[in-house]
Amino acid sequence: MIRLDAIDHQLLGLLQHDSKQTNKALANKLNLSITAVYERIKKLERNGVIRNYAALIDPEKVSRAFIAFCQIKLIQHSEQHIKLFEKEILRLKEVLSCYHISGEYDYIIKIYVENMAAYREFMVTKLTAIAHIGSTQSSFVINELKNSTAIEL
Amino acid sequence: MIRLDAIDHQLLGLLQHDSKQTNKALANKLNLSITAVYERIKKLERNGVIRNYAALIDPEKVSRAFIAFCQIKLIQHSEQHIKLFEKEILRLKEVLSCYHISGEYDYIIKIYVENMAAYREFMVTKLTAIAHIGSTQSSFVINELKNSTAIEL
């Protein structure tokens, strides 16, 4: 396990919210030298604590304002069927997240499309086209209160 | 509505996966000059297409490997109760996402904690401490197949 101190936690907090700020700005906030910040970041990258850096875009600005969650039950649960389902579901670009979960349903997926018509199209031509899907239950997002990538430490 | 051409789409695709690559690298991939890339990025930032840049970290490396979804039903649905619930739920640092949804339950939240014991602690002392919660249903993540921030255009 990687040992992170309080400064690392602060640094991760800052970088999770804005990875474009300069080492100089970070150094000021953390009361460290630029090089110290630089070395800490490189270490976090080497250790795999920081996986990557991403630009986060506004779904509304790119016509993906309609978000839905869909829970899926498979007909059979053999390894073969699971593998096949997972392979197919990951092909779909509308699916931003996919989790294998406990409970009544087997999977929960998060879907980004333009509107309800597009969602219907997605369901009919793409999702239910995947073999071995038993039943599905969709929940449409009325309001996104929070969707953060930042883990508070 | 903002007009984005094919190059903007490509550019957004690249930046959503790796926002740390240099304009030079981007220019090569897009067959543009460095300045052209620079101007396009600034425009996407000005227009709000790019909301921000973030470091994405590995939950396992920071002891947040236990992920759960929890669906929540409120007792009452008056504006007052909704507002209060939303205010309280957003206070909780374990809650990375919170959506108001259609269907049987009112909200779905995604929770990151260290382990099942921490989840129990979270439920007992934090979540169910919020007033007006009717019932909840938790689903634990067995496997995260995909959790992307990148919208494919």
Place this chain on the structure above:
DNA sequence: ATTTTTGTAGAATAATTTTCAGTTACAGGA
């Protein structure tokens, strides 16, 4: 046909990242 706008390229400059040499703090072993 002409003007305006938009997007682009290349060079110059400003700023930042990265490297380097040297210093300090500290834990473990003799």
Place this chain on the structure above:
DNA sequence: TCCTGTAACTGAAAATTATTCTACAAAAAT
């Protein structure tokens, strides 16, 4: 206690990158 090795730090120099500026070309508007 003292020594020694390690890890983390600092400040300056070098390398790279971002940003600005001027100019040009193509497309759209007048």
